[in-house]
Structure formats: C-alpha cells, structure tokens
Amino acid sequence: MPDTPSEGRRTLAAKLDHLFRTVHSREGGEYSFEDVADALRAAGGPTISGTYIWQLRKGLRDNPTKRHLEALAGFFGVPPAYFFDDEAAERIDAELSLLAAMRDASVRGIALRAAGLSPKSLTAILEMVERVRELEGLPDAAGGDTPEE
Amino acid sequence: MPDTPSEGRRTLAAKLDHLFRTVHSREGGEYSFEDVADALRAAGGPTISGTYIWQLRKGLRDNPTKRHLEALAGFFGVPPAYFFDDEAAERIDAELSLLAAMRDASVRGIALRAAGLSPKSLTAILEMVERVRELEGLPDAAGGDTPEE
DNA sequence: TTCGGTCGTCAACTGAAGTTAATTCCTCTG
DNA sequence: CAGAGGAATTAACTTCAGTTGACGACCGAA
Numbered sequence: 001m002p003d004t005p006s007e008g009r010r011t012l013a014a015k016l017d018h019l020f021r022t023v024h025s026r027e028g029g030e031y032s033f034e035d036v037a038d039a040l041r042a043a044g045g046p047t048i049s050g051t052y053i054w055q056l057r058k059g060l061r062d063n064p065t066k067r068h069l070e071a072l073a074g075f076f077g078v079p080p081a082y083f084f085d086d087e088a089a090e091r092i093d094a095e096l097s098l099l100a101a102m103r104d105a106s107v108r109g110i111a112l113r114a115a116g117l118s119p120k121s122l123t124a125i126l127e128m129v130e131r132v133r134e135l136e137g138l139p140d141a142a143g144g145d146t147p148e149e
Numbered sequence: 150m151p152d153t154p155s156e157g158r159r160t161l162a163a164k165l166d167h168l169f170r171t172v173h174s175r176e177g178g179e180y181s182f183e184d185v186a187d188a189l190r191a192a193g194g195p196t197i198s199g200t201y202i203w204q205l206r207k208g209l210r211d212n213p214t215k216r217h218l219e220a221l222a223g224f225f226g227v228p229p230a231y232f233f234d235d236e237a238a239e240r241i242d243a244e245l246s247l248l249a250a251m252r253d254a255s256v257r258g259i260a261l262r263a264a265g266l267s268p269k270s271l272t273a274i275l276e277m278v279e280r281v282r283e284l285e286g287l288p289d290a291a292g293g294d295t296p297e298e
Numbered sequence: 299t300t301c302g303g304t305c306g307t308c309a310a311c312t313g314a315a316g317t318t319a320a321t322t323c324c325t326c327t328g
Numbered sequence: 329c330a331g332a333g334g335a336a337t338t339a340a341c342t343t344c345a346g347t348t349g350a351c352g353a354c355c356g357a358a
Contacts, residue, residue: 012215032335049317054336061315065212065345066161068316070233081230084219181305198347203306210345214315217346 012083013059019076020057033057036075046071161232162208168225169206182206185224195220 025031031039033050041047046067053072055061064072073080174180180188182199190196195216202221204210213221222229 034335050335051318051337052316055316058337063214063216063315065214065315066218066232067212069215079230080233081228083215084229183305199305200307200348201346204346207307212345214345 010086011059012062012064013057015083016053016057016072019078023076036072039075040071043071043074045074048072159235160208161211161213162206164232165202165206165221168227172225185221188224189220192220192223194223197221 020030023031025035033053036053037048037050048068048071052061052064052068056064056072069080069083073082169179172180174184182202185202186197186199197217197220201210201217205213205221218229218232222231
C-alpha cells in the first residue's frame with residue numbers, strides 16, 4: 001500500500017530532544033536554547049533564534065531548511081544525516097551514549113587510565129565490569145537512555 | 150573537463166545538476182522538471198513544483214526544507230546526505246558514474262556476462278580494459294563526466 | 299507556413315519558515 | 329516572603345521558501 005505505516009519513525013523533535021539530553025555543556029547541565037543560539041552566532045555561520053530551536057524540539061515546527069539543519073548538526077557534533085536516516089541515527093546514538101557515560105567523573109577517570117593498557121588487561125577489566133553490572137541488576141548491553149527519575 | 154576540477158565545495162546546484170545529468174529516465178533522456186514534479190506527486194509524499202526544482206538546479210535558490218530535500222533524494226535514489234556531506238557525495242558519485250556507463254548498451258552487455266566469473270578472470274579482464282583505455286588516451290581512474298557539452 | 303504540444307524561464311504572489319519581543323514560570327538569594 | 333535573574337513559553341510580526349500562471353523558444357506534424 002502507498003504509505004508505509006509511519007509508526008516506528010523517530011520524529012525530528014524526538015531526535016533533537018535526544019541530542020539535548022545527551023550532549024551537555026562543560027558545566028554539566030543541558031544547553032539552554034539561547035546557549036545554542038549564541039554559540040551558533042559566535043561560530044559565524046547561519047544563526048537560529050532560541051525560540052525556533054525550542055519549537056523544533058517541542059515538535060511545533062518540523063521542516064527546517066538545509067542551512068539550519070547543518071548548523072544544528074554542527075553544534076551537536078553529529079552529521080546532518082542524523083536528522084534524516086534512522087539507521088545512521090541509531091549508530092550515532094550509540095556513540096552519544098558513550099559520551100553521556102563520560103559525563104560521570106569517575107567513569108571518565110577509569111577510561112583515561114585504561115587507555116594504553118594491553119588488550120589482555122582490557123578484556124579482563126571489561127569482564128569484571130560486566131560482572132559488577134550483573135550484580136547490580138543492570139542490562140548487559142549499552143542502555144543509553146537516562147532512566148526516568 | 151567541463152567542471153572546474155577541485156573548486157572547493159560543491160554547491161547544492163552543482164550536485165543536483167549532476168544528478169539530472171547522470172540519472173536518466175527509462176527512455177534514455179534527462180528527466181524534465183515536470184517529470185520529477187509529477188513523479189513526486191504520484192509517490193504520494195511531499196510535492197515540489199517543477200519551477201522550484203529548476204530554481205534549485207540553476208542555483209537561484211539554495212536552502213530548501215527538510216521535506217523537499219528528502220523528496221529529491223528519494224527520487225534520484227541517493228541518501229539525503231548527498232546534499233550535505235561532500236565526501237559522501239563523491240562516494241555516491243562513483244556509483245552513479247557506473248550507472249551512467251551502464252547506459253551504453255555494449256558496456257551493459259559486458260557487465261552482464263562478466264558477472265559470475267572467477268576473481269582471477271575478472272582481474273585479467275580489468276587489466277585488459279585498462280590497457281585499451283591507455284591506448285585510447287583515457288584517464289585511468291573513473292572519469293564519469295560526459296566529455297562534451 | 300501554421301497549429302499544437304512540451305519544456306525552460308521569468309516575475310508576481312501566497313503561505314509557511316523563522317524572528318522579535320513580551321509574558322509566564324522557576325529558582326535561587328537576601 | 330519579595331524580587332531579581334534567567335529560562336521556557338506564547339503571540340505578533342517579518343521574511344523568504346515555494347507556488348502559480350504567463351510567456352517565448354523549440355520541435356514535429358499537417
């Protein structure tokens with residue numbers, strides 16, 4: 001039939017919301033809409049008003065123009081394809097979840113010190129971490145999403 | 150080479166023009182702007198007027214919206230990233246040049262019969278082809294573009 | 299030649315994309 | 329509790345993406 005049931009599709013708003021939730025500022029909190037607007041203005045490229053970014057995130061407006069899509073993708077450090085292709089979006093989300101984990105200072109500490117270890121040691125440590133996760137009742141694969149409070 | 154070789158970033162207009170030149174209808178000619186508009190209307194998705202497609206190709210308008218970018222990419226069978234990322238565009242262009250070559254009936258015949266040959270035979274034949282190209286004074290890499298105007 | 303069709307081009311117009319500015323909602327701080 | 333400051337939200341407005349319709353060039357047929 002003509003149109004596939006558009007059920008599984010993630011909307012632009014959902015993707016943008018996900019970016020806001022996962023990509024945080026250096027201080028740790030979510031970026032505000034004005035933060036993003038200011039950063040884009042400072043970057044010299046095309047600018048977007050904070051209000052409009054809010055509308056996009058809330059889903060009141062979808063269908064931005066090419067230049068605005070580029071600017072947004074540039075700010076969050078994802079390829080513009082993120083907003084189009086759902087498969088690419090998932091792949092990128094996996095990397096983003098890593099970035100989200102890195103927000104935890106102690107995780108970051110572990111990562112920094114683990115860098116440079118021999119493969120053998122790394123797998124051993126990984127195994128240990130998995131065990132602990134198991135003990136804590138966490139899922140074994142990358143969860144990614146922040147648990148609802 | 151009609152195109153300026155490595156003139157930095159390719160514009161949207163240049164990319165769209167390239168698609169028109171390489172992706173042809175079943176009858177063999179280039180698609181007309183109305184053809185594309187009609188096809189999109191028939192596809193049920195978002196529609197674009199023929200005039201606007203012309204404006205985009207000519208470079209009078211750049212900066213289309215997300216939905217129109219998707220529709221255009223869908224029609225020409227390329228991912229929307231084609232219009233954003235230049236590297237992706239080059240990679241896809243390589244495949245498109247193959248498609249352009251396939252328009253030549255005899256090339257198509259060779260390809261059809263070469264399919265299924267052993268790797269050894271294929272490399273041998275490829276080498277032969279390269280020799281012939283050399284004799285004919287053609288560049289060794291995939292040229293792609295139609296030489297004349 | 300003239301008629302009829304199609305396609306590319308142009309310019310005026312419409313409506314949605316995007317902005318500006320005012321208002322409400324929090325959340326700190328004294 | 330007041331009230332300052334900063335963020336989210338709403339509404340009114342402006343701008344430009346996208347359409348409509350007309351015109352002229354081109355091509356084949358009568």
